[in-house]
Amino acid sequence: MEVTLPxxxxxIEEKLRLMESIWVDLAKPPDVVQSPVWHEEELAKRQxxxxxxxxxxxxxxEAKERIRERAHANRSTQ
Numbered sequence: 001m002e003v004t005l006p007x008x009x010x011x012i013e014e015k016l017r018l019m020e021s022i023w024v025d026l027a028k029p030p031d032v033v034q035s036p037v038w039h040e041e042e043l044a045k046r047q048x049x050x051x052x053x054x055x056x057x058x059x060x061x062e063a064k065e066r067i068r069e070r071a072h073a074n075r076s077t078q
Contacts, residue, residue, distance in 0.1 A: 005018070
């Protein structure tokens with residue numbers, strides 16, 4: 001479903017009210033907003049890999065650092 005809004009004609013106040021309405025809708029209780037089937041399947045695959053010892057977790061700070069290093073390496077090779 002595509003929704004086209006006249007954003008360039010809307011005031012800041014109108015845009016903020018629209019954003020607020022969208023946020024309220026997105027913040028509905030989880031039983032109202034269902035996850036797609038593929039999401040549950042992916043979580044099950046990841047849980048199985050974890051139980052088999054094929055993956056592990058890293059600290060969020062470490063993960064961010066790894067991402068930065070990869071991004072920097074990719075920029076260097078371009």
